[in-house]
Amino acid sequence: MDLEERVAELERRMAELETAGPAAPAVREGDFWALEALKDRHPVTQEADGAVLFTGAVRVPTGHRYEWQHGLLTETLFDNDWSEAAESFAALGHPVRLRLLREILGGLRTAAELTALPDVGTTGQIYHHLRQLTGAGWLHTPQRGRYEVPAGRVVPLLVVLTTTRPAS
Template sequence: MPEPTPERATAERLADLEARVAELEQRARSAAAPAEAAETAYRDRFFALEALRERVPEDGMVVYAGVVPVEGGEPLQWQYGRTVGDIEGLDWSSLAGNLDALGHPVRLSLLQAVHAGTATVAELKERAEFGTSGQIYHHINLLVAAGWLVNLRRGHYVIPPERLVPLMVVLTAAKG
């Protein structure tokens, strides 16, 4: 074992001090980590709200957006917003038809089936829960009139791209 010298003792003390300072710094970082993690989690969870706050007009704003994968293509990206004043100025009762079209379990199931790729009345008729062709057409006609479905070509229905994200927003809002 080497004999202690003043230089060696100083070097050992310095190394000991550096180790203790490093440990204290690590403890300080660990103590701050939960607060930083909570702040990051908040920013990550409310990223859209944080971005909106930077642009919100004086009378407030409601915005919805979404990115929805589309089979065989680029994801559908959609964003829409209105000021609170615009929304308050609407005749809310005039929107009843659009909402009513979604207010029936069979129509919601039809939309879900169409979204999943079932495109024709013949395909929909194969599923007993949708009823007869006449019943299916009744529900489809209401969904078409409200803009939730479009007839691409004779008997082939799709949810129009500009209504897919809004539909998912309505479903998300209904889920709460």
């Protein structure tokens, strides 16, 4: 093979590598410990469809700690009406609402604190977003004018955010 052919071959191979993207990281023993435990409890077989589990143990910026685990059998998930989830997803589908949730988890709890934030809109717009989040269960009001993410929604919110990032 002459030099020109070798260069052409190298360019072709380089183009293949560039379009393939990064290689998946090697899976080591113990990397999927949670998955293995789930499969032990709910194996995927001819008779059973398996299950989905999400779990987390977190400390948010305020110092509060949350531990949560939730799972459902796959057959239950496929038997449910998925359109019922639309309101919850829609409530998260606005950048200002996501920012409000982050700020509330970070310690800003009152409507006055939230309306003082830059780039979140007018007081009326903020109240609209807070109503959407409250109606979908992402927020609750333990006291008038004070907002919190319910304890049972902290880890699910972080799971939803985690799913938007590529796996590494």
